[in-house]
Amino acid sequence: MVDLTQIMDDEVFMAFASYATIVLSKMMLMSVTTAFYRLTRKVFANPEDCVTFGKGENAKKYLRTDDRVERVRRIKLSIYLASSI
Template sequence: MLENEVFSSFMLYGTLLILKMYLIAIVTGQLRLRRKAFINPEDAIRHGGLQFYREDPEVERYRRVHRNDMETIYPFLFLGAVYSLLDPHPTVARIHFCVFFLGRLVHTVAYLLPLRAPARSLAYSIAQLACFSMALQIVFAVISHW
């Protein structure tokens, strides 16, 4: 499996994206503890009382980053795996995977800092172009095989 250059590249970028998601989840949890903002009453009671059963704007920003990651990275994992099976040129495949990865990284930074618009939406769109390109190639490959 590691001899397959395309799939190895996909595994690298896919794993880096999952690690990024884990990191955001961990930071979100730590931020909740620091800001004493819990979404479950039992957690609030455990950490000081029901007054901490509340939302916090900064915690919510991290949650939105994580949710957006789930909405985009999971489809990338499917598309990238199927795309790898098409035996694309390794450099072209690596470009697709790298563009998506960098787009998601910039999107996260733009969301968390927060950077001026349209930095975040531009990063999102560029990453989605890589997925759209892979999806089209998958569809064309399947149609041409019929």
């Protein structure tokens, strides 16, 4: 069985671990960034998220798209797709 110190000395494993850490950190940061943009601009994707800002017809005005929010969402999606390859 392979010893843990041998795995930690392997350059390929260390490169993989470093890249995985960077990608996961960036994905988590982009999730927080997307939530920040959605809350500050009051732009939501589904009616359940709008309930805190309004009821009934008043909540429907928050169901829209914003260019900045969509850009951040697409960046997050591209990071997720690139990490799954």
